[in-house]
Amino acid sequence: MAYQRRQNKGESPKLDMTPMIDVVFQLLIFFVVTLKQEDIMAKLSAARPQADPTATKENQVEPMTIIVAADGLFFNGQPMRPAELDRKLERMSGFSKTATVLIKCTMNSPHGLLVTALDLCNKHQLTNLSILSM
Amino acid sequence: MSKLKTEQCEMDMTPMIDVVFQLIIFFVVTLKMTSDINQDIVLEDGKHGVTMTQENTPTSTIEIEVDRRGRISIHNATLSEGMLRDILRNRVNRLGNQFPCLIRADRRTKHDQVKRVMDICTAVGLWKLSFVAIQEHKSKGKTLMEGN
Numbered sequence A: 001m002a003y004q005r006r007q008n009k010g011e012s013p014k015l016d017m018t019p020m021i022d023v024v025f026q027l028l029i030f031f032v033v034t035l036k037q038e039d040i041m042a043k044l045s046a047a048r049p050q051a052d053p054t055a056t057k058e059n060q061v062e063p064m065t066i067i068v069a070a071d072g073l074f075f076n077g078q079p080m081r082p083a084e085l086d087r088k089l090e091r092m093s094g095f096s097k098t099a100t101v102l103i104k105c106t107m108n109s110p111h112g113l114l115v116t117a118l119d120l121c122n123k124h125q126l127t128n129l130s131i132l133s134m
Numbered sequence B: 001m002s003k004l005k006t007e008q009c010e011m012d013m014t015p016m017i018d019v020v021f022q023l024i025i026f027f028v029v030t031l032k033m034t035s036d037i038n039q040d041i042v043l044e045d046g047k048h049g050v051t052m053t054q055e056n057t058p059t060s061t062i063e064i065e066v067d068r069r070g071r072i073s074i075h076n077a078t079l080s081e082g083m084l085r086d087i088l089r090n091r092v093n094r095l096g097n098q099f100p101c102l103i104r105a106d107r108r109t110k111h112d113q114v115k116r117v118m119d120i121c122t123a124v125g126l127w128k129l130s131f132v133a134i135q136e137h138k139s140k141g142k143t144l145m146e147g148n
Helices: A002-034 A082-095 A111-123 B002-030 B081-095 B111-123 B142-146
Strands: A040-047 A064-069 A072-075 A078-080 A101-105 A129-133 B062-066 B072-074 B101-105 B128-136
Touching (some): A002 B002, A040 A111, A064 A082, A064 A111, A072 A082, A072 A111, A078 A082, A082 A111, A101 A111, A111 A129, A111 B111, A111 B128, A129 B111, B072 B081, B081 B111, B101 B111
Parallel strands (some): A040 A129, A064 A101, B062 B101, B101 B128
Antiparallel strands (some): A040 B128, A064 A072, A072 A078
16 A cells, blocks of 8 residues: 555656646747847938038038949949949048938839948948939 | 655756746747738848947837838838828927938839838938848848849
């Protein structure tokens, strides 16, 4: 009698634990698998030109103009690949970091190109960016 | 002899279960539901931008999504231009025009669709806008596969 009781006691906690641990591990695996790594985001700031047209004329430094067209980027009228624009902006930013960069976008240009242009301006610490549509 | 065995077994289990439950609670709490952003938007890379962290994106930040067809949404809830204007105007009235305004536009969106959003922003007095780009890819190559 006494022996039987003791044996029962020893077995019952084991029997209770096993399914619970199974379920708990299932849950753990589920959460580990569904956990998604997220991309690191960056933000590229730019201003829109003020409605007052005299505001932009106060900057006497000649503004650089980047045109974002459907088929590529143009810098001061010349077509450029992003790598070329990168070099150009590097040279220009050597003169003045505060010079205004006008970024003109045509209506059918993809947004990705505008972001590329903004990214390159950010790379060379050109912070005076203003976006125009045309 | 058998008494010793039972005691040992119980002693082993309890802390393990505690730890496992702690882990589960940790995962449940930290699991972020990502369904409140539009997953279809493919962002352009922007390695040199300002990294978005908890500190520089306060709770007053507003993030406007524009998908490749020009659908405007906030937290994946579609908005008309009028509704967006009302939301932004209310915000400007409450917080002034210095809160960060992010535009999360697809890389394939045409500029005139993005311009609609920018025009609404400038109309309510938000001159400073930011565009969201991907600084570093962590999730596996959705952008690479869906490029163009």
